[in-house]
Amino acid sequence: MILSIMDMNEHQPMTATEEIPATAPQASPENAAAGDGGAGGSTEMGATPLDPSCGNCAGRLPRQLLRNLWSGARIALLLPVAPDRLCATAGNLALLAGVDFTLNLAVSLLMVGRGGSFAYSAVSSFFFHLPLMLFFGFAAARVLSRPSLVVAIPVALVAASLPIELCHSVLERVLQTWQLGWLQDYLYASHYYRFFSWWIAAALVFLLRLKPAAAARTAALWLLFAVLVALPLWLFPRGDLWVGASENAESGQLHLTDEVLAAQQRLLDAELNSLLPGRRGIADLYFVGFAGDGTQDVFLKELNAAKRLFEQRFGALGRTLLLANNPQTAVTLPFATAGNLERALSGVGRVMNRDHDVLFLYLTSHGSREHELAVNNPPLELDELTPEMLRRMLQKSGIHWKVLVVSACYAGGFIEPLKDDHTLIITAADPSHESFGCGFGEKFTWFGEAFLDDALRRTFSFTEAFKEARGTIEQWELEQGETPSNPQIWVGEAIRPKLAELERRLAKESRQ
Numbered sequence: 001m002i003l004s005i006m007d008m009n010e011h012q013p014m015t016a017t018e019e020i021p022a023t024a025p026q027a028s029p030e031n032a033a034a035g036d037g038g039a040g041g042s043t044e045m046g047a048t049p050l051d052p053s054c055g056n057c058a059g060r061l062p063r064q065l066l067r068n069l070w071s072g073a074r075i076a077l078l079l080p081v082a083p084d085r086l087c088a089t090a091g092n093l094a095l096l097a098g099v100d101f102t103l104n105l106a107v108s109l110l111m112v113g114r115g116g117s118f119a120y121s122a123v124s125s126f127f128f129h130l131p132l133m134l135f136f137g138f139a140a141a142r143v144l145s146r147p148s149l150v151v152a153i154p155v156a157l158v159a160a161s162l163p164i165e166l167c168h169s170v171l172e173r174v175l176q177t178w179q180l181g182w183l184q185d186y187l188y189a190s191h192y193y194r195f196f197s198w199w200i201a202a203a204l205v206f207l208l209r210l211k212p213a214a215a216a217r218t219a220a221l222w223l224l225f226a227v228l229v230a231l232p233l234w235l236f237p238r239g240d241l242w243v244g245a246s247e248n249a250e251s252g253q254l255h256l257t258d259e260v261l262a263a264q265q266r267l268l269d270a271e272l273n274s275l276l277p278g279r280r281g282i283a284d285l286y287f288v289g290f291a292g293d294g295t296q297d298v299f300l301k302e303l304n305a306a307k308r309l310f311e312q313r314f315g316a317l318g319r320t321l322l323l324a325n326n327p328q329t330a331v332t333l334p335f336a337t338a339g340n341l342e343r344a345l346s347g348v349g350r351v352m353n354r355d356h357d358v359l360f361l362y363l364t365s366h367g368s369r370e371h372e373l374a375v376n377n378p379p380l381e382l383d384e385l386t387p388e389m390l391r392r393m394l395q396k397s398g399i400h401w402k403v404l405v406v407s408a409c410y411a412g413g414f415i416e417p418l419k420d421d422h423t424l425i426i427t428a429a430d431p432s433h434e435s436f437g438c439g440f441g442e443k444f445t446w447f448g449e450a451f452l453d454d455a456l457r458r459t460f461s462f463t464e465a466f467k468e469a470r471g472t473i474e475q476w477e478l479e480q481g482e483t484p485s486n487p488q489i490w491v492g493e494a495i496r497p498k499l500a501e502l503e504r505r506l507a508k509e510s511r512q
Contacts, residue, residue, distance in 0.1 A: 065095050072159025076202050080209055081156070088152035096158045097130060101241070103162060107169040108240035122239040129233055133157050136228040143220050144212055153207075157229070160202050168195040196237075200230055237441060254294065254327045254377060263331040268323075268340055268347075276318035278353030283401075283502050285310065285358050286348050287320040290336050292365030292385065294325030294377035298438050299364045302407070302448040306362050309452055314460070314506060316360075321348065325377035336365075337375060338383050342393045349397035358502060359399045364407040364448065366438065371413025371431065373406070387417035394418075401498055403462055407447045409434040412488045421494040426451075426466050430486040436477070446473055447487060460506040462499060463491060 064087035071081045086092075104126070105118075133154035141149040207225060212218045254260070278284050287310040291299035303322055310316040321344055323336040334340050348359065363385070366374035372384035383389075394402065402423045406414045411427035418425055428435040428447035437446035444453055450472040455465035470487045477484050 061091065061095060064092055065099070068092060068096060068155060068159045069099075069162065071156070072161070073163045075156055075160040075206050076163045076198070078202055078205050081206065083146075083149060083152040083156070083210070086152050086155050086159070088148065088155045090151060093130075093151055093155050093158065096155060096162070097127065100158060100162060100165075101126065103165065103169075105241040107165075108242035111169075111172060111240075119239060119241055122241055125236070126238050126241065128236065128238060129158075129229070130154070132229050132232055136224055139224050139228065140207075140210075140221055143217055143224070144210060146210075149210070156206055157203055160206070161199050164195050164199050164202070196234065203229075254330055254379065256379070260330045264335060267332075268334040268343060271321050271334060272344070272347035272351070274318070275321065275348065275351045277351050278357045280353070281356075283356045283358060283498070283505070284319060284352065285314050285316045285360055285502065286352050287311075287314075287316045287360045287362070288341075288344055288348060289320070289322045289324075290341055290361070290363045290365075290385075291322075291324040291326065292336050292363070292373050292375045293438075294327065294336075296438060296440060297326065297328075298440075298442040298445060300324050300326045300329065301442075302364050302444050302452070303362065305444065305448070306452050309456060310360065313457070313510075314360075315509065319352075325375070335377060335380070337377075338385055338389055341385070341390075342396065345393050345397040345399065349399045352399070354398055354400050356401075358401040358403060358498065360403045360405070362405045362407070364445065367406075367408030367410045367413075367429075367435075369410055369432075371410055373408055373411075373414075387414045390414070391417050401495060403495075403499075405451075407435070407445055407451075409485075411435065412486070415488060415490050419490045419492065421492040422498075423490070423492045424462060424495050424499065425488075425490040426462065427488045428485060430488050433483060433485050435485045435487075436480075436482055446476055447485075450476075460503040460510075463489065 067085075068087050071086055074081050134150070137150045137153040140153055141147050203225065204222060207221050208218065210221070212221060275286075287307065289303040289306055291303045293299050303324060307320050307322060311320055322333050323340050323344060324333045325336045326333075334344075345359075345361075352359070363373055365385075366376075368374070368384070372386050375382040375384050390404075400422055403426075404414070404418060404423060405426045407428040409429055410431055410433065412430035412432075414427060415425050415431075428445065435445060435447055437444060437449065443449070447469065450469035451465055454472060455468040456462075459465050459468070466487070466489050473485065473487060476482075
């Protein structure tokens, strides 16, 4: 459809911006097919023959590769690069793809270590982008009536991605080495969505500088790029070629080094010792978070977001404690295990004013039909968390007022064993349905995004936030054609006035 519209102007004379620059040697298609190659009609011995899409690029393949890498760096920095400055041949595109393959393998090997293995299943998806880019190059060449762009555009896009991937890898390595905790929220996802956005911006600027003759062509070019390249790569990001022994883990494998073992011995005690005590006459909120599954980063990211929300908006600064299973936090956060959760709840119960303060316990992980919360941190062998175990822990802690949120599939099975008059319970699904959003590269589960990142930013009422979140999730499920998860809520009679008092205080403080 777009190509047909653009063909309406094909009989108009081409503008100067659509011609190959006058300084570049031009060759007819006939000469190019015959291997005429550029100025003088000859090529350097041993070099790849030039064609109209290769401009004034001369020399052997290594020199052409360096030219393309330099041009890719300029494109990534949003600097102008004319298409005829690229060595745009099929051979050079294949060479860039090989460099991309080698770079990913080397970086992932450096990050994971020799204990990992080559991910043969990732090879086919690794080159998923090449046919997409070639098809886009063909479409763009039709739109702009410039046949040389068929290969030039894919060469430019791949070349620009290499320095961006390298920057992301360097930052990940720095984070891994120096434990820069304040950067962790930005670099958890292995598929670098922020860096992907950088590449998208660089590609759009490059396409804009092709200077189509009309605004309609620019719009068509950007639309084709979004549909044929950006959207598929966003929805289906490629994986790393070297993965840890736990090949399904998003952040690699946990290595039980001396540093990790020593850190885990002290981390929970340090977290408990840093908690502020409850204040006389004020009902404070204590937040405890539990990210049970260590193979996907979404649970840890959701927990970190929840902690920031409660510290900044619900007055819980100095009264938050996180337990998480993730290789990246093995020396910064206590592991999320049943034993650590029991110790954490008992410790919070000793610090808080149990007659007045409120515990907000947020559990996020995978859930099973047997109503067990996944506690997974390979190579450790850990017990799953059941509602009965959690009930015993809470009883032992002596904590009176409780808000319990379980973000997991089949989480509704936690309500019946845990409900009492002094407890509010919210679950992401009913006892027989799955919840959604726990994919690689995600920042939130669907429930976490709707409840934490959306509804609770507008209200201090947990029950009102639940109602809003449930409506949002129902709409998403309808749009995506998913089976309804049916989020659930239980409100004990005694805790209603307690939470209303807390809401009034927080609302008043927010206006001061």
